Amino acid sequence: MRLSFAAVLGFLCCSSTVLPFVAADKILESNSLNSCQDESAFSASLFNLVITPNNTKATCRIIATTSVQGNIVFDINLKAYGYGIFNTIIDPCDKDNKFPGLCPMSPGNLDTKFDFPLDGALDRLPGITYSIPDLDASIQIFVNLTSTGESVACVKADFSTGKTVEQLAVKWVTAIIAGLGLTSAAVLSALGYSNAAAHLAVNAMSLFGYFQSQAIIGLTGIHMPPIVQAWTQNFQWSMGIIEVGWMQRIFTWYQRSTGGEPSTLFSSLSSASVQVLKRSLDSIPSGVSHLMDRGVSALSKRSNVKLTNGSYVVYGIQRVAYRTKIETTNLFLTGLVFFYFFVLFTVVLVALFKVICELCVRQRWLKSDRFLDFRTGWLTILKGIFFRLTLIGFPQMTILCLWEFTQVDSPALVILAVVFFFGMLGTLGWATFQVIRLAHRHQNPASVLFSDPQVLNRLGFLYIQFRASAYYFIIPVLGYTIVKGMFIAFGQHKGVVQAIALIIIEVAALISTSVLRPWMDKRTNSFNIAIQVFNFLNAIFLLVFTNVYGAPTMVPSIVGIVLFVANAAFSLILLLMVIISSALVFWQKNPDSRYRFMIDDRTSFMKSQTQLDNTELDALGVTARGDGTSYASLGNSTEDIDSIYSTSNTQTRSALRQTPMTATAHNEHTHEDREKFVD
Template sequence: MQNFIWALLGLAMVPQALASDVLSTDGFDLCMTDSAINVQKMDVTYTRSTGVVVFDLAGTNAMEQNVSATITVTAYGSQLYSKEFDPCGDDIHVAELCPVPKGSFKATGSMDVPSAYASQIPGIAFTMPDLDGQAKLVLKSKQSQSNLACIQSELTNGHTTNVAAVKYVSAGIAAGALALSGVSAIGSAGTVGSPSSSPGFGDVMGWFHSMATNGMLSVAYPSVYRSFSSNFMWSTGMIPWPGLMKSIDQFRAATGGNLTDESYEFLLNSSTTQSSSSSTNTTKRSWEYTIQFGEMVARSVDTSTDASVSNSSSTESTSTSKITDLKQVAEELMVPSADVFMTILVIFAIVIAVVVVGILLMKVILELWALYGNFPNKLSDFRKDYWGMMARTITNMILVLYSIWVLYCVYQLRKGDSWAAKLLAAITLSLFTALLLFFAIRIVYMARKYKKAEGDTSRLYEDKETWKKYSLFYDNYKKDFWWIFIPVIMYALVKGCIIAGGEGHGLFQSAGQLACEVLLLGLLVWSRPYATKASLGINIAVQVIRVLSIACVLVFVEELGMSQTTKTVTGIVLIVVQSTLTAVLAILIAVNAFISCYRENPHAKRRREAEKANRDIDDLTPLDARDSLLMEHPQRKQYAEMSNFNFTGPYQTYRDEPKRAGSPGNTERDRLVNNDYGVAHARSSSPDSRHSRSSLEGRRPAAPGYGMAY
């Protein structure tokens, strides 16, 4: 079973050339209060190639005393090693601790690890990123058998899933999606009814936001997944920028903020690490040192030559909970939690400024092109709509970032300490919500107006001005499901409120977010609203992965009491699934880029064919071949009040339907077309005969398939 677990953990292994055979400590923590021996420094490193443990230990002691030590090593919740030894003994002899001197003491040295014990360290421990291992050392007095000190430390091999290259690659994927969306927008300028390519920039950023927020909940993440999710925090605007952080701290200090333990300088000095909060009053720096000491002891235990050591124990043991929240996530990135909202606000303002400058620069270039060169006709509509494009771009950015913006604003209102920052959060959240609400109300009004006047809402897609103004909200949806963007906006609002409002309550956050994801998935599966099969497949697949991801996050909730091994395996499965979907999105973006370069826009093609077919309607004559019943005509809309032979539609003011008085014996032919239809000379005894014309002069034929809405 243990080998199977290590095999599963190997799925997340990231090959690296450096530090491939070293295990070392990463900080320390004191796990008891009022300890007689106070450890102040501990560094331990084990090198597999040499089989040597090097340690450096320092601390203070109230009185000289002989001690015994008990070392316990666990990995992924399983106890791998347990050993009790005497520093004065032969197995592990440490002269500096035999006995522990009064006052300050320091112990440095190295020990050889026997091959019998070195071989029992799984090879995956040296390559598994974010190794979830822990060592615990308890010192006891030989005289009283009472505990004198308790130190626990975490092990690391130098590998992590928090890789800078992943951040750059993911940013490149988002940039590629943005470029493709821009090219598609320029190519379809002046063309209505054409859906945007999928996956687009909004799809990609929405997926990155999901992976980032999956790592912000107040649950006990395995370290491997916690590090992985931090690769995508940049997409939420949480970007460390020392100069900006210091400026924000000054702004907070001037508006009621407390910089004692919420500032960039404090983070630099404290060297915060992601771990459980210590039960002692020692500093975080001391806490890191203590973890390292526990690791040293763990290494010393591995060097033990006692054949009676039970190092194969696989019994599950409870590990220290490491509850993560938004505060710890931000501080890991060297962003004070009180600065989070102001950071994203400033970065958003910078992005808006870049967009405005970029569009204005494009305006200058195109105007010079039109003045001194041959300007292509397909860019003429784009050239005339700079300001509209700027407004739509900013609105689209707000739509994409809305869920994250709600999250940070609510968090600032709950946890912030600066009245000015809280005021800005309230104002921006109100403005963004009001803007989206305005567009939603406006689009609903237009849809109802079109439906009342014409019987359906097709004008949302067919009217050029309407499409240009509002299509960014519904361009990917079918005509009957234009309204889907409204529940999507509500989903973003509720999701952000749940994550930020439920800070500190992981079960509420996970369950609430799972409910949101399931409801949205049900809506998409029921309605299938996307205009293309590609968009439908991609968005439903992404939503399914979102549901599975948040369901897996439930495993990390402390209230459910899952073992550490189960949490780690679940985290690795999450990494594999989410990485696979990210790679698929990147491939699809590349495929769409290739297609957009070599294939004509099908929507523009259909529109051009329709315009060509309707161009010469007025030239039809009664004997024109296009008026023949044998000719195939474009597909017509079906209305409940018309039969297959009565083509009256909302765009035709009349159609000749002379009524004939049927004889009692020929009722079965009453609805058939008479032989003299269209050429009668007002000689019928029908009551309607007085309304008929005496000749064909001045009459216009009705083309059976043209001029109708289809």
């Protein structure tokens, strides 16, 4: 069943609650002109077309070069969301509407301004059309010779209402709330509320991961409607893609000084146009494919595909850089520097918090046991924070480093990409190996992974979000990140391949998470599975955008609106959940009581020294490990940790007889926690 344009706009009216835009002036305007025909005899360096509902004419200003000789007619076709609004033929030699310089058209430079009638075509456009952000509308004009009817040129212009869903406020709000969740978790952990801190940290990291997945959609070399391009641009900050003028000048200098050739796209805008490609290169019509032969052959070396008419075309990662106003040869270094600025800022913040705590204790503004775990083991905690930040930035650096391998912007940048990609991969791989090695040697993973504060603080970022028996799930998570990043970085000019690969990757991730349910509790599993469902749906939407099945052009446009509305609503829900969770835990006297204890009994092993006296701590350690040795007397080596678990059952029974009251209390506590979880 064919949808009408009115039905499309009706859907937009229903979804207007998530589109906070009010039209001050009703206007449709285009400032770009793209060629849509092989060997077009018409190329424009300046094009401006304005349509307003106040009159029935369109005002056009063109500065162009043409090789057409003779009388011509314009075959004009206006479309919005793939639906044809009107199709008309205009004769510039018509006695009622003569166009200066176009009757007849002669070879040479053309500088003209004229109006042409639209009759009653605009009556079919509802008023909301002029309020829609990132309108997916275009006008296509064929220039045909009057004598033969042959088409000698074709130009296409995209329209805009001047409104967009890409908003600076959205970028700041999402970044602040994601940071708020991580900060709240850190504060609760320092206060000793490990259970509440773990839940907040997991939700905040999952939210950040969802933002990264939204940004990755924009990095694909796939056709996307304007509203999807603008929406995904709101989350590029999570990939470190942030434009700062003075930093860009430094990056350009660094690249040039290390043997590279910086791109000069933005300095060329006065003499060349930039086309934001709406299709992946594997779906370019054959009529204009020859224009990209030279550009595609140099794709692996340079950042922009240059067309034979002097203009540029950008897509995928290049499109994101262009929309962010970053030269594409600076994109890798921009992401790298912002990631490590974030790491450095966090390290300084933790060190400053340590100094403030010690000063407050000395001045007796704080009790001496306040933040005791943090103050005594802050260096170990700092190592854990560094590891956690490495995990957070791994998707970003995987894509940017692998993409830099295809660009070779300069020898120094390639070396940086090699060092940081393999350095982060090696760091996470080593930490994962240590976790697997420790857990495999003992029957109860919770006892070895959660009982030693030093192991927990250094390596807990890999497994604390999972239940103890699913500690291994970090391996498929890292594999998922690497494989996805490879397809994004290496498949820029193969949009269909990217879309199919992403569907396979996301469906595998969805099935594994739904079946295994590896996270720490039911609520966290639901939170992360819901995110994975949306990642899978977005992958399907990307396949629809490629239009590999030859669907009507209206279909990708409608799907783009659905993607925006669905993800905007889902993002709002996730943000509210993180805000509410972060706020409620600080209103309770014991934040840990807001969350049920996990069935793996990790809380029995995670009790800090500030909450238990030495006798209770030693007794719990005896019960868990089966001997009388305390972790406090051990070093950091895994060999010392492993040796604890080699004692005999005789020693275990002897230790339990020495502390019958404590052991009984611990068993009753564990039994009670399990009953709470089951309930």
